[in-house]
Amino acid sequence: MIGRVIAGRYEVQAVVGTGGMAVVYRAWDRQSSRMVAIKVLRPEFEQDQEFVRRFSREAEAAAKMSHENIVNLLDVGKEDNLRYIVMEYIDGKTLKDLIRQQGRIPADQAVRMAIRTLAAVDHAHKNGIVHRDIKPQNILVDQKGTVKVADFGIARLKTAQTTRIDDKQNSALGSVHYFSPEQASGEVADEKSDLYSMGVVLYEMLTGEVPFDGDTAVSVALKHVSEEPRSMRSLNGSISRGLDEVVGRALSKDADKRYQTAAEFAGDLRKALTRPKGGFVTYPLTKEEQEKLREQKRRLLLKRKKRLRLMSRISAAAVGLAVKDAGFKPSAEYAYSEDAPKGQVIRQSVAAGSRRKQGTGILLTVSAGSQWVFFEDMRGRTLDDARNALIELGVPEERISLGYVASDQPPGAVAGQMPEPGWITRETDVQLIVSAETVKMPTLTGLTLEGAKALAEANGLIVQEVQEGYSADAPAGTVIAQSIAPDAPVAVGSGITLTISQSRETMYYPAASYTMVVPLDQIEVRLELTSPSGREFDGYVGTLDKGTHRIELSSTEQGLHTLREYLDGVLMAETKVMFE
Incomplete structure (x- = not known):
């Protein structure tokens, strides 16, 4: 050849x-x-x-x-x-080669590479493709450190394919060390199988070892199905607890307990960099667990309501009558109590046995019940159903706010919630994130501010903020950047930020453009520049959604500048940019 x-x-x-x-x-x-x-x-x-x-x-x-x-x-x-x-052609090496050379990849570098790989996996999944063979040998790293996922040779597009393990030849369709439990069992691999394999890859990057090994393919496959992996911290004590917890969830045997999307996995990896002590990883309840919990809560609520109504009538009313009969003028205030049921008097302003003039006022403090309620997983429920459930729990309506996003849920359904499911107080501010009708983000760059506003409003969008920037060739007063990339799906009613070219008058500013990839929605982006003279300044600061963005930059100096790309405060890349 x-x-x-x-x-x-x-x-x-x-x-x-x-x-x-x-x-x-x-x-x-x-x-x-x-x-x-x-x-x-x-x-x-x-x-x-x-x-x-x-x-x-x-x-x-x-x-x-x-x-x-x-x-x-x-x-x-x-x-x-x-x-x-x-x-x-990728001029570089495989991630497997990198692991063999270094033994372990430093945590910050490993997480950055994993986030980029997950961005690629997310793109494949959204195009209806399951890779089914995610492993370090199929992840290429070029000379600049950019990762590229390769080899979709056993990818599943529309029809299901089963996994074959041949112990005689010690080979498999796919690579057994990176199999998901369902692949190892011969079941159909879906998107969550790729995320399990990505968890294995990250485990190996951080520890230098795969979580399961054995003499034969079948023995390794059985371990994926039946054994729990060792904590990464037992192999590498420098790994943070937060990162260990993230990989632990990715390697869950139960696919429903794993990360459900690549974006969700990447989101927790970013948290691990800023919250090394962990405690933020949550496991979703299965549908059966959710239904069982909902039924238990419903029965408990009905039982408690009956008991509280009775207690309220007996305790508060009886005490009020007794106080009146004693010649006092009662008034009441309500306070949460973890000990006394709702309606029971827990304090009084005049001590028992005290003597006062007839008609003296007395303040009774009445229990409003426990301040703690269980905030269920509302995703998939209609907005009215979710809001009514919160009000029924005793969360004040003014504490409930709404946000709208583009999502896979039908319009009007709850797509997310803050805080996450769990115990909250009745005074907690709750936000229900509702799936909104979506439109394609129009291209606003090149338009005047008035024209951009008109086009945005015609698509049901709101220009919330306008900031100034510099462009080497754009006329003054025209849009040179937009916070949401063109053609990206965006919820109707969303606010956007526009950057308008500032008049240069007679001064010339050297300029350059920088193209970057944002792996997730609503990422805080900061491009920090160091000029040839050593001056450090921010070339761009803003919030961008997932996609490829071309950002115009300017400087007061010509020549080669160092650019550092930060995503949510994490350094993701450092490169050189020429300003001319």
């Missing part, structure tokens, strides 16, 4: 990787004058329909995706009996 020219344009130069069904070559693309990678199906599998189907499935899966952290597909073809896939 070395020296062969495929399709009249791809000049094969060297082997860069081999696998069970294919060989990957480095090649020079004469047409585009760049290096590419070509995956070629092994000749012995040309007549094997299963391998041909898997090879075609990889091409189909890759064609459905375009993401900064996924190896992009460039071409697919067949020449004579040679089937091939052309992909972008």
